Amino acid sequence: MTVVRTKTTYLEMLAPPGAGMAPDVALRVERADRPSVEFYRFLYNSVGRDYLWVDRNRMPDETLQQILNDDLVEVYVLNVADKPAGYAELDRRTPGEVELAYFGLFPAYVGQGWGKQFLRWTVQQAWSCRPRRVWVHTCDLDHPAALPNYLQAGFTIYDEQMVDQVVTADAG
16 A cells, blocks of 8 residues: 655635635536446546545445435536536535535646636535535645635635545555
8 A cells, every 4th residue: 555645734614705706607517416436436537546536446336326325415517518527526414514525627627717617616506505614625635726726715724734645555
C-alpha cells in the first residue's frame, strides 16, 4: 500500500453566498438519479484519477450502491456540448448539513472557467434545502485551483490537518 502525507483543508459556509455568486453562464447540469456503480465510478475516475482519488474504488460495489441509492445523496453531472464534463456529489445525510463530498471536472474541461461556474451552481443547489451549513474538504493532492476556488466561492477554512492518505493498494 502506498501512503502519502498530505494537508487536508476543511471549509464551510454558514450562510448562502450573495446574489453576485450566481453562475455567469447557463450551465447544463443533470441529476444522475440513483446512478449505477459503473457510471458513478466513470465520473469519479474521470475527475479524480490524476489526483489519486481511490476511496470510492476501494469501496465494495454494494456499499457504494447503497450510498448512491440514498435519497439524501445527490449526484449532478455537468454536460458541455452533450458530453459529461464533471460532476458534483452533495451528501445531505447529516441533518442541517450538506457536504460537497466530491466535485471536479474532467481534464479536458479544466482551465476554461467551467469549474468556477459549476461550483457556483453546486453551492446554490446545496443551499436549496436551507441547511445550517455547507462544507467541503480538499487536500494538497487535488487540483491546485481547488482551494482558491472554494475560497472564492465563499467557503472559509475551519480546520487543517496533516493526514496519511492511502493512494494505492499493493497488488497481492
